[in-house]
Amino acid sequence: HFVFGLISQTMAAVLASPLAPIRKGSRVFFSLNSYFHCSSGLASKEHYKIVVLGGGSGGITMGARMKRKVGAKKVAIVEPSEMHYYQPIWTLVGAGAKSINSSGRPTASVMPSGVKWFKSRVTKIDPKNNTVSTDSGKELSYDYLIIALGLQLHYEKIKGLPEGFQHPKIGSNYSLQTVEKTWNALRNFKEGNAIFSFPNTPVKCAGAPQKIMYLSEAYLRKTGKRSKANIIYNTSLPVLFGVKKYADALWEIVKSRDLNVNLRHNLIEVRPDKREAVFENLDNPGETKIFEYEMLHVTPPMGPPSVLKGSSLEDEAGWLDVNKDTLQHKTYDNVFGIGDCTNVPTSKTAAAVAAQSAVLDRTITKVMKKDKPDKKYDGYTSCPLVTSYNTVILAEFDYNGQPLETFPVDQGKESRIMYHMKADLMPHLYWHGLLKGLWGGPGPYRKLMHLGMK
Template sequence: MFAATKLATRSAFRHNWVRFSSTAAAASSYKLVVVGGGAAGLAVSSTLAQKLGKNEVAVIEPSAVHYQQPLFTFVGGGLKDFSETHRPMGELIDGNAKWIQQAAAEIDPEANTVTLADGSKVSYDYLVVAAGIELNFGGIKGLEQAIGKNGVASNYSPQYVEKTHEFLQNVQGGNALFTMPATPIKCAGAPQKIAYLADEMFREKGIRDKVNVNYYTALGKIFAIDKYANAMNGIAKSRDVNVNLFHDLVEVDGANKKATFKVLGSGPNAGETVTVPYEFLHVTPPMKPFDFIKNSKIANAAGYVDVNQATLQHNKYSNVYSLGDCSSLPTSKTAAAAAAQSHVLKQNLLNQIQGKDVPAVEYNGYTSCPLVTGKHKLVLAEFSGYTGTPHETFFFNQANEHAFSYWLTAEALPSVYWNSMVKGTWKGPSTIRKLTNPANAN
């Protein structure tokens, strides 16, 4: 894989020529370009900017603010303040890297260039695509007109996450609906986490008997991994949360507070629609790859960056890598997955840049989904999305609700995120697991 001396030499010649040519601007060419300043992009760019030196790495990221998105559930549930979720992007991008504060508009892997929103081009020797995934509120009829009012909110957007708690506090009775779409999404447990927090909130207010809590998922299971699906089914039943499988939200009538679902699957009602009145509606929007990726030569048929699931190297273009939500890696799209992926990608890419002919480091599909079920209660799902096998860090059964798991997720991991992950020094709990669960007890 890494016998790429000719590529590295040719790439270095082109890189230096562009830098010193009188017809090219020095700021337009870099050894490495990272598209995306989210958790995955920062984890990669921070490390490699330090390894490669000043101005050898560029980060293409239009946003001035970086959000720690795993905290949004806590904000929507009224357990944390929104101010804890974000920091200025300029404080997080490594000082050795060049921040290009624009959106990517086109990727041309044949020419080794990224075209920016203003039409200018950035050349690269190596490219890492970590652009995330796009929230598609327009994919549901009427949602764009209803979101943020009419009792409709979403923890997936910094614009609407605070509305979740506000609207939940206003509920006095009726139907509270929580949805999960048919498309791949980031943090696949989040759509149901807020349902359990809402249930707890209604109980504390003494109105739970007046509210119907309904979870609608377009999928055929409440969670992809059987061990945790069994746990969540039990929790939902014990909290009187009504789980409706194969129901995909297709329309929101905000003015009349009605939600319409299409029945999926192969059952007797497949293809029919069901309209439900609501007092509160939490929507997980469908999600999709960004057009500049989907329309490029680096995308697979589904629009995601087509990479080897073990090495994270592109299946056609050897100087292109991808990780995180925009990649084709068949595992859950979470920050935990991005941390493990970044460790693999950085080793493989650095070995390639340095011309080392060594075996590739491989990613095993590890991901984690902390399923908040109440104040101080959490099911800590850890598994390989490739095999469906649990990879639990601790010796106790993490499918059980546990106060320690809640503390770890709500208090400890946010600090790890800001102080280690975005700085490129956190690779996930694999090392810790050798001490805390050496016998792989679960």
């Protein structure tokens, strides 16, 4: 008792000393002077059962689902943005059919109540030690990690951008700062070439680069300027669309509306002062062609989140390396991924996030119980191909590029009903279904729609 009492008194004196706490970075060291010699410090950490990186569609959705699974106080979400945007609607914003304000809500309003929100950027992920560092100096430790960091836009990889957006007649529906520039370029169009590009990288919503082309053509037709416009779609891809059924339907539209499509053409430079766009012929590297433009819509090159680089979480291309069936990381069993940041071989869309969220929820439940994941993601994704101001071809397909249609009609045809679903129903489903963790895609309803035949 005497010894323990002496130690207690000694420690109390040390801790009370003004010389005791010496802060160094995020660690606190105690100088015990003549009492003790201590050379190591304790890191200041906060621990959560589940940490979610990213507050986009995948992050908020999984945050809501994990809150119900383990309780709000055991879940943390790291997201720096004060605003959350429903980006699929930007196609219609760029065409003047929706306002930019209708696409955003404060992040605080969609954040699952009760979970800890760190308004910071992730600066380091250390899966070996189960920790995450942020630019605010916080270090979070976790039992399970969900990575939903989306992807990064790289306008700077096109010579002349992003500074070229300061000039009129050029826009991009992929950025909050440039989407309204698309609408300005379209409504101020006089005559000449209207050019739409698709980059030589994976992109989110692979149909969007041509959706704005169809809408622009419809607008020019409606305003009597169509005869003065030469509409050009230059894509790096060898096909118009990755799923043959829908590609065939789109080629018919291209022919009937007199649109010019150049395959394997990649935008490498913009000269806004001359209104010139330079494209490389990917089938003959080094060969370039200059197109003059009156309007230019740029889809930027895109890539994985830079924070994944060197983390041992990424594949050779830099994307989060997950099992395509279960969305569990291939190396670290307590790490999972969802959405655009992953290397699952399907299109990067909000519809894919919905279907993935239901599978990932089940996967995490099994892993927590030390069981093997038993539910598989089939690669389902959806792309409502807007072909005018009142028609849509609703493309739905799986990993194999096979149509996986929900409705008992031929979705390869233009439909007014599908347009209203895209423009009016889907945003409601996003805000009140998906982000609440209540919508896992149309899979369960597909058989019902097809009377059990599919």
